[in-house]
Amino acid sequence: MDWDKLRIFHAVADAGSLTHAGDKLNLSQSAVSRQVRGLEEQLNTNLFHRHARGLILTEQGELLFDATRAMNKRLDTAAARIRDSEEEVFGELRVTTTTGFGTLWLAPRLSKLYDKYPDLKVDLMLEERVLDLPMREADVAIRLKEPSQADLVRKRLMTVRMCLFASSEYLKINGTPTVIEDISNFRLICQSTSSDQVGAGLSLIQQLLMYDIKSMLTVNNYFGVLQGVLNNLGIGVLPDYLIQDFPDLVRVLPDVESAEVPVFLAYPEELRQSKRVAAFKDFVQDEIITYRKQLKEK
Numbered sequence: 001m002d003w004d005k006l007r008i009f010h011a012v013a014d015a016g017s018l019t020h021a022g023d024k025l026n027l028s029q030s031a032v033s034r035q036v037r038g039l040e041e042q043l044n045t046n047l048f049h050r051h052a053r054g055l056i057l058t059e060q061g062e063l064l065f066d067a068t069r070a071m072n073k074r075l076d077t078a079a080a081r082i083r084d085s086e087e088e089v090f091g092e093l094r095v096t097t098t099t100g101f102g103t104l105w106l107a108p109r110l111s112k113l114y115d116k117y118p119d120l121k122v123d124l125m126l127e128e129r130v131l132d133l134p135m136r137e138a139d140v141a142i143r144l145k146e147p148s149q150a151d152l153v154r155k156r157l158m159t160v161r162m163c164l165f166a167s168s169e170y171l172k173i174n175g176t177p178t179v180i181e182d183i184s185n186f187r188l189i190c191q192s193t194s195s196d197q198v199g200a201g202l203s204l205i206q207q208l209l210m211y212d213i214k215s216m217l218t219v220n221n222y223f224g225v226l227q228g229v230l231n232n233l234g235i236g237v238l239p240d241y242l243i244q245d246f247p248d249l250v251r252v253l254p255d256v257e258s259a260e261v262p263v264f265l266a267y268p269e270e271l272r273q274s275k276r277v278a279a280f281k282d283f284v285q286d287e288i289i290t291y292r293k294q295l296k297e298k
Contacts, residue, residue: 005039008032009047010068013061016054089279090119096138100222101263102126105241106142106284113283120276128196133268140267140280144198147266154266155281158288161240162201162258165249170232177235180256183208187215187234195220200258205237208256244294 011021012032022032040047047061057065097106102124110122131137134151141147147154164183166176177183190205191197195218217233219225226246229236235252239261243249265284271277 001042002039005035005042006064006068006071008035009039009064010072012036012048012055013057013065013068016056018055088119089117089275090121091276092121092123093140093276093280094123094125094138095140095142095280096125096127096131097142098128098144098221099126100239101142101144103221103223104226104239104245108245109287112287113280116283117279120279122280133266136268139271139274140265140277142263142265142284144261144263146262146264149266151269152266153269153272154264155285157263157265157284158241158292159260159262161260162198162204162237163240163254164235164252164256165229165238165242166235166252167229167232167248168250170229170234171250171252173232177253180208180253181211183235183253184211184213187217188213189217189219189225189228189234189236191220191222191225191237192218198261200261201237204256204258208237241291244291 008021008025008027011025012018015021015024018029018032018036021027022029025032036047043060043064045060046058047064048055049058095106103126107124110124113122114120125131125138130143130147130149131141132149133139133141133147134149142157144160146156166186174186177186188208190208191201193202193205193209215234217228219228222238225236225238226242228234229238229249230246238249240257243251265281267274267277267281
């Protein structure tokens with residue numbers, strides 16, 4: 001349906017006169033009349049009863065006027081929110097990251113973001129697949145490698161290493177390995193070598209498997225590995241950032257760790273001026289600063 005015709009119809013219905021609507025729209029009466037007749041022909045119905053004192057809506061015209069009135073209200077609301085958005089942060093923000101980082105580091109901290117921006121709606125998409133940011137499958141990504149897609153703004157946030165952790169209860173019952181060769185005497189909990197994971201973590205697991213591990217539990221994400229460790233099932237390969245939020249974890253074989261894994265935040269170039277993206281970026285960077293300070297205090 002032609003938006004211009006709808007706009008002119010709405011003005012005529014609101015004014016009750018072709019002349020008054022034309023004055024409001026800066027159009028001639030004949031131009032307004034042609035647009036209204038064109039809309040009636042398109043809909044194959046009369047929208048107005050015409051008489052000497054003006055125009056009265058038909059039943060069909062009333063239905064259409066209800067719709068255009070609702071559309072106008074929504075457009076006015078959108079315009080007001082666009083003006084307000086220069087100062088306020090609200091609306092949906094689609095964030096994608098890995099299952100491990102999203103569940104273990106990001107999600108537990110989001111309350112601070114909502115405290116500051118209660119009208120923000122975060123859609124957190126946790127998966128190992130790299131979503132296409134330029135095609136707007138997501139607005140912001142946090143990835144454990146530098147994004148390779150073009151036309152992205154990217155910021156290096158931190159580095160992560162994969163390490164070995166166990167619960168104090170498990171070590172109390174089973175003892176503590178002192179050299180890497182001892183790992184064969186303990187149950188290893190890790191991601192499967194066939195699952196999607198960062199290359200540094202995979203390399204560490206492959207190194208450990210060279211020591212004839214007799215008992216294993218493999219899970220396809222770090223959240224599952226953590227649950228196994230917390231429930232005293234064995235020694236797990238987990239990211240080092242967990243030590244801050246899970247103080248009951250005990251790091252074993254501290255010399256055994258992966259290479260550094262860079263953590264990047266990225267978003268499409270066209271969202272550079274987005275208030276929502278800026279608010280999320282500032283929140284993540286502030287949380288990382290706090291995280292680093294707390295690590296130094298330990």
